[in-house]
Amino acid sequence: MRSARETTSPRGCPGRKLRWHAFAVAFGMLPAFAAVRQAFMRVFHRQGVCTLPSSKLRLQVPEGRIPVAIVAPGSFSPPTLLHLRMFEEARDALERTGGKFKVVGGYMSPVHDAYGKASLAPAHHRLSMVEAAVSDSDWIMADSWECLCRSEWTPTVEVVSRFAAELSKVPVAVGSNRPQCGKVQLVMLCGGDVLQSFNATKPSGERVWPDDDVEVIVGQHGLVCVGRGKADLGAIARESTVLGKHLDKIVLAKPRVLTGISSSVVRQYLASNQSIRYLVHDKVRDYIFKHKLNELPNWQ
Amino acid sequence: MRSARETTSPRGCPGRKLRWHAFAVAFGMLPAFAAVRQAFMRVFHRQGVCTLPSSKLRLQVPEGRIPVAIVAPGSFSPPTLLHLRMFEEARDALERTGGKFKVVGGYMSPVHDAYGKASLAPAHHRLSMVEAAVSDSDWIMADSWECLCRSEWTPTVEVVSRFAAELSKVPVAVGSNRPQCGKVQLVMLCGGDVLQSFNATKPSGERVWPDDDVEVIVGQHGLVCVGRGKADLGAIARESTVLGKHLDKIVLAKPRVLTGISSSVVRQYLASNQSIRYLVHDKVSRGLFTPGLVHCAKGFFVQVQAVL
Numbered sequence: 001m002r003s004a005r006e007t008t009s010p011r012g013c014p015g016r017k018l019r020w021h022a023f024a025v026a027f028g029m030l031p032a033f034a035a036v037r038q039a040f041m042r043v044f045h046r047q048g049v050c051t052l053p054s055s056k057l058r059l060q061v062p063e064g065r066i067p068v069a070i071v072a073p074g075s076f077s078p079p080t081l082l083h084l085r086m087f088e089e090a091r092d093a094l095e096r097t098g099g100k101f102k103v104v105g106g107y108m109s110p111v112h113d114a115y116g117k118a119s120l121a122p123a124h125h126r127l128s129m130v131e132a133a134v135s136d137s138d139w140i141m142a143d144s145w146e147c148l149c150r151s152e153w154t155p156t157v158e159v160v161s162r163f164a165a166e167l168s169k170v171p172v173a174v175g176s177n178r179p180q181c182g183k184v185q186l187v188m189l190c191g192g193d194v195l196q197s198f199n200a201t202k203p204s205g206e207r208v209w210p211d212d213d214v215e216v217i218v219g220q221h222g223l224v225c226v227g228r229g230k231a232d233l234g235a236i237a238r239e240s241t242v243l244g245k246h247l248d249k250i251v252l253a254k255p256r257v258l259t260g261i262s263s264s265v266v267r268q269y270l271a272s273n274q275s276i277r278y279l280v281h282d283k284v285r286d287y288i289f290k291h292k293l294n295e296l297p298n299w300q
Numbered sequence: 301m302r303s304a305r306e307t308t309s310p311r312g313c314p315g316r317k318l319r320w321h322a323f324a325v326a327f328g329m330l331p332a333f334a335a336v337r338q339a340f341m342r343v344f345h346r347q348g349v350c351t352l353p354s355s356k357l358r359l360q361v362p363e364g365r366i367p368v369a370i371v372a373p374g375s376f377s378p379p380t381l382l383h384l385r386m387f388e389e390a391r392d393a394l395e396r397t398g399g400k401f402k403v404v405g406g407y408m409s410p411v412h413d414a415y416g417k418a419s420l421a422p423a424h425h426r427l428s429m430v431e432a433a434v435s436d437s438d439w440i441m442a443d444s445w446e447c448l449c450r451s452e453w454t455p456t457v458e459v460v461s462r463f464a465a466e467l468s469k470v471p472v473a474v475g476s477n478r479p480q481c482g483k484v485q486l487v488m489l490c491g492g493d494v495l496q497s498f499n500a501t502k503p504s505g506e507r508v509w510p511d512d513d514v515e516v517i518v519g520q521h522g523l524v525c526v527g528r529g530k531a532d533l534g535a536i537a538r539e540s541t542v543l544g545k546h547l548d549k550i551v552l553a554k555p556r557v558l559t560g561i562s563s564s565v566v567r568q569y570l571a572s573n574q575s576i577r578y579l580v581h582d583k584v585s586r587g588l589f590t591p592g593l594v595h596c597a598k599g600f601f602v603q604v605q606a607v608l
Contacts, residue, residue, distance in 0.1 A: 081381070081578045088575040136582065256568055257579065259559045268556055275388040278381045279557065282436070 063175030093253035363475030393553035421595030
């Protein structure tokens with residue numbers, strides 16, 4: 001009977017002690033492997049930057065309700081509590097429109113850097129801030145397709161169409177029926193200023209929104225507009241030729257309180273070294289200071 | 301040698317096994333004792349309900365700055381993000397008034413139930429919601445003297461005077477000097493509507509605020525007013541006889557953004573079963589203090605009934 005201390009057998013195979021040592025070393029290196037993998041993923045931003053996040057989606061809705069997802073494209077430089085509040089108001093408005101809808105999830109989609117707006121923080125920062133802002137929401141998610149998966153700016157109509165296409169692959173059960181794909185409808189969330197822009201013309205004479213785009217966004221999908229000011233959203237919608245055709249696809253939410261917390265006002269507070277607590281999510285505030293976004297030249 | 305199983309010695313003392321059992325039983329009952337103590341304290345709300353909270357107070361301020369504490373009496377039914385935002389605006393305003401002040405702490409003081417406002421949730425609920433709202437603030441505290449330590453409503457001037465008296469016992473070091481008592485000044489935080497009320501008269505002809513009270517609150521201590529609407533706070537202050545004498549004790553903060561989140565609008569949302577997320581602190585809206593919010597919703601209906 002060979003003693004356990006012998007490290008090799010006549011055949012040259014490692015003995016029991018060496019096998020144990022090899023296993024222990026491999027096991028001990030697991031944290032190192034995990035760290036390397038994590039660093040790799042952080043460098044390449046995240047696995048599945050082009051995949052639609054779905055972890056918070058509701059996959060079952062009550063009988064007789066249409067499952068609907070809310071999509072908000074925007075700059076989110078930074079995301080504020082008003083953005084989050086608009087999602088809540090939009091969901092309440094949709095679920096009260098004759099009890100027709102059930103909201104299965106919400107998406108904040110930061111715009112691509114190439115959009116060219118002067119106040120845009122770099123895309124990965126804006127995405128991280130949005131992720132921080134929705135981290136403790138049980139239904140709103142951050143989506144990175146527009147800002148990180150594409151190499152240039154994507155018109156809103158294509159962003160909306162991509163969400164619709166991805167959501168049609170998600171099986172949702174209505175009532176006691178079996179889960180089926182293609183059930184989830186899409187609405188775009190916007191503020192009163194965007195609703196007004198549907199009617200607007202650029203100084204060059206060109207429409208801000210091509211009519212075909214509005215046909216797709218509002219006609220094929222839908223719109224939920226949360227008022228921010230005194231503007232009569234209903235009148236704006238009715239007066240517009242292109243919107244007027246699809247009034248049944250437009251839900252208007254008139255909040256009881258207009259918190260007025262715009263990203264630009266938050267940037268003004270930061271530039272004056274004043275407190276932004278309770279204007280943005282606490283985790284967004286922590287992120288801004290940790291990454292010194294308050295010192296960004298285009299935020300002064 | 302007696303066997304360990306014997307439970308008594310000839311003298312009647314408990315044997316080793318019984319002692320061990322007694323110890324084990326007492327040890328096992330510790331959680332029960334802790335639960336009883338916790339229930340006792342919850343019933344009597346909390347130890348030190350009348351003591352000024354001081355855990356978040358800053359006990360050292362830079363050279364040349366006056367240490368000041370901000371006190372906000374209010375209904376807080378429920379406390380909203382606007383209340384918290386007003387504290388932040390007030391602190392910024394005070395610390396920028398020629399760099400004179402350094403804020404050492406802030407207090408939210410819920411009013412006593414006997415104040416009689418229809419929308420008031422019970423005091424212990426309002427206090428719990430305020431504690432939740434300031435739980436992750438590093439400088440604002442909830443104070444229970446007014447709503448739980450007193451047996452009836454206390455006029456604001458007495459609330460302010462009590463805070464000033466308690467704060468004068470807190471030793472604060474200015475610059476490299478040794479800590480001294482009596483250094484901390486007090487300012488009352490209020491909104492534009494309260495500033496306007498300093499000038500107002502009730503239908504009976506009686507002033508809303510006795511002039512003597514305003515003399516103490518503004519004259520002896522100070523006021524920081526955070527605007528909520530379009531009202532010109534400066535004009536209101538200058539036009540008032542009693543306020544006009546103490547303009548140097550009044551700091552006006554004009555926020556860049558008026559979030560407008562009043563408790564009454566939150567009660568409307570609650571009464572309509574709508575979301576109040578991102579209008580109040582998450583700990584208040586997440587249902588941890590649902591009884592308080594239910595009372596607030598009821599308060600909305602009571603208010604409506606009172607008007608009809």
